[in-house]
Amino acid sequence: MEQAAIPIAEQVREVVQAAMEALRVPASEDLSPSAAANSFEAEALRCEIIKVGRKLWDRQYVDGNGGNISVRLGQKYLLCTPTMLSKGDLEPADICLSDLEGNILAGDRPRTSELLLHLEIYKANPRARAVLHCHPPYATAFAITGTVPPVGLIPEYEIFIGPAAVTRYETPGTQAFAETVLPFVHDHNTILLANHGIVCWSDTVTHAEWLAEILDTYCKTCLIAQQIGKPLTVIPDEKIQELLAIKRRMGFPDARMARLSEPSCPAPAANADLDRLVEQVVARLEGRG
Ligand SMILES: [Zn+2]
Secondary structure, eight states: OOOOOOOHHHHHHHHHHHHHHHHOOOOGGGSOHHHHHTSHHHHHHHHHHHHHHHHHHHTTOOOTTOOEEEEEETTTEEEEOBSSSOTTSOOGGGOEEEETTOOEEEOSSOBOTTHHHHHHHHHHOTTOOEEEEEOOHHHHHHHTTTOOOOSSSOHHHHHHTOSOEEOOOOOTTSHHHHHTTTTTTTTOSEEEETTTEEEEEESSHHHHHHHHHHHHHHHHHHHHHHHHTSOOOOOOHHHHHHHHHHHHHHTOOOTTSOOOOOOOOOOOOHHHHHHHHHHHHHHHHTTOO
């Protein structure tokens, strides 16, 4: 009796599926602290933190041992900078692994004292995957006056940041200080810390640093423009609405828009990816691709 031949697409599918399964990297939340700290993802994030730390120092947004950076690693962990180290001198071994309660799980150095601030932001807003605190001079100049820069002047600022917020003053490093950001952390990705500096959150460390750059450059431009002695020209309201439409599409928060919900977890794309791979391999085998 002749055995029914298995369609080639089915055979290819089995091979590709087995290969994908063999290559599957466990999610960070499945890992022990030491395995998470030694994962490829952690290694890449440490490199990103070091690169951004260097940018902050080069731009003079951090002074002495000032400033700190953290990033979520899966659902259970985060990586953060240590205390008492210049952000321009970071090495991979300096970066600490912490849980969401601030307990250090891996790393030889004590964590930044401002991790409490970062933790409050992560707990309050799951959209925050990276947090960065620094002391950029022009934005901090506004922060010591307890005021925020005007809005409606430059499109990029409207889209990426928009109306900034300023906290009340509390002693840095304390839980009371960490909680000063809570009223603002949903509608603002960039917050001025009274008599201190700024804090930004974003999806990546690199993007959080962009926010610091955009805010500080905007504050500098506003201060220079005010010295010209002419009235500032504001973007018309209907054009601001166009910018807010772009902002909504890009997923940035803004108190002028309805609050954006946390992005839902991406649907498992495994089947779609698998189908596409099978189609490509079959096409090759049949001489179509
Ligand atoms: Zn600080």
